[in-house]
Amino acid sequence: MEIKRRKFQGVLNILSFNRHFYIFGVIALLLVVISQVLMPWSATLFWIIILAFLYGLLMPLIVSAYVYDFSGYYNFDWLKKTGISNSSPDLILNINAGFDETSFILKDHFPQATLKVFDFYNPEQHTEHAIIRARKVSLLFPDTRQITTDLIPLPDKSVDIIFLLSAAHEIRSQQEKIVFLKECYRLCKPTGKVIMVEHLRDLPNFMAFSIGFTHFFSRGVWQKAFEAAGFSSFSETKFTPFMSIFNCCP
Template structure:
């Protein structure tokens, strides 16, 4: 299947999946403007509030366009920093949270390997409107299998690479994250790797997404989760100031 993305597909996805936030934001801006016309209050305060709201609405789109449309994220050039010996890779697992933009790209990058795709989306737990909308337009890779985060139906030490790309932050419970990563640890060959890409709850992502950065987790949370899951190493490589690649080995 064609893996070429449309222009501005990333930022258009953000707008489409999170349109409820933008509708609410525009509505609040309209109320603020109306109140400023009706009641007498400081022009300086009014423009400061307008600037803050516009920043909160526009900056996530600018950053998302930079990451998902112009940084080369979907070209997977960042894989060169993951020290992968492709000659030893025969089995790859790609796990998503109900929205899959990467499986066909991974298969294109590793045409000779066996690629298995799992989806841990749970409608009862993962109820955010953005995920529900994303699932409606997601391209499903052939034979994608629905799983529970606590049970991945593959044998022990059977996978060379496990990709977790902008997905695991949807597991909100720390206990569930650890159980899921323990399953990933069980599947990894002794020389296998987990490649996880995530935004972090840090200052750059606060500047990018304001209060929306609380949807992500800090590096410390991820490090503790991987250690508690039994992983021997935890390495971070930055991909843009807003995304981190974590490379973990069993």
Template sequence: MEERKNGTMELERKSFQGVFNILSFNRHFYVLGLCALALLIISHATIEFSDQVFWIIVIAFLYGLIMPLIVSAYVYDFSGYYNFHWLKNSGIDPNARSIVNINAGFDETSFIIKSNFPQSDLKVFDFYDPKRHTEPAIIRARKVSLTYPNTVEIKTSIIPLEDNSVDIIFLLSAAHEIRNYKEKVVFLKECYRICKPSGKVVMIEHLRDFPNFLAFSIGFTHFFSRSTWKSAFIKAGFGTFDETKFTPFMSVFNVEP
């Protein structure tokens, strides 16, 4: 991390940082998976059963452990996600003045947003609630996350800004941490309330779809389907809901009032 001339700080990502994050934040899954694999190997040495079945199970275990790391390296380390290359196709006004970035306690994007919109008034909010958002991965992520200056902790039901005051609201790989559908709608209603009629919400998410099933196996249930997100945005009052694929595994949603 280095200090910039304008007094802010910018995050310098290390090589394969996305993979290291996945390993670190989800290490409980990998420990359990490796233990289960070890037990399988021991049982095969002591109990007679088909070699074919044994190797099918071993390959399935290895696939489930390794494939998420390969996909994560592709998405987070090699696709340009943190270079914001996807912004070029989002129709975002580069001169937008009022910008909000909302995270779930792990913020890797606010410094980057500020570097892309240096003249903007960027406000950062963190909706993490330890009573509601209990995923072990996000708890670990919070311990190593950088905090953008003047980040405000909020509840998902209240964003402390005036009506129709924001040009762009960024929800970057964060909104899926709101697990309850009703809470999602309440949160998106707040986004709708503060968004200018000419503004937009830019959300990036993995989806609960076939490519992400291939990538994360049962872990794809941590994400939500396109239809779930569309329904929640429409119930919140938004009128336009456009999706652009950013890699086969992530979607950029441009949502407007």
């Protein structure tokens, strides 16, 4: 099944899933303008605040449009950076947090492989408003199974590739990350690998998302989690300044 994305679907998703942020931001911006009209205060400070608000509201949308709509993220050409674009895996997993835009595309890229899709979303632990809204519009891949982060119901050393595509950061606890990655480690064949794509808590993402970059985790946090889970290699390749591809082997 070929999935065609609408123009600007990525940025429209950001607007839809994070609309509470934009509603509050616009209201705050209006209050600043009204206060300046009713009780004039420093024009310099006023414009600094206005520009800061506009930057905080618009920059995430500009960067999201670049990453998700214009960079080729959903064309999966970046797979060439991982060395698996021409491989012939038997079993692939795609594990998400309830919002799945990639499984049908992965199936098109690896038509001969068996693709199993798992969803680790737990409403009691993963409480972000954005992911709750995203789940309501996500396209469900056939036979997607609900799992917990501490148990993926497959045999040891049975999987060639595990994809974690912009999903693993929804696991907020470091200990839960390690437990989850230990499950991924258990499933990987000796020649298998985990391919994780994530924004990072770093300077480019701070410039893009301001305080919103705290929703992501640093490279060091991820490296410690993978090492604690038993992985012997952890390599990073940049896909745009705002996204990292991690290629991890058992």
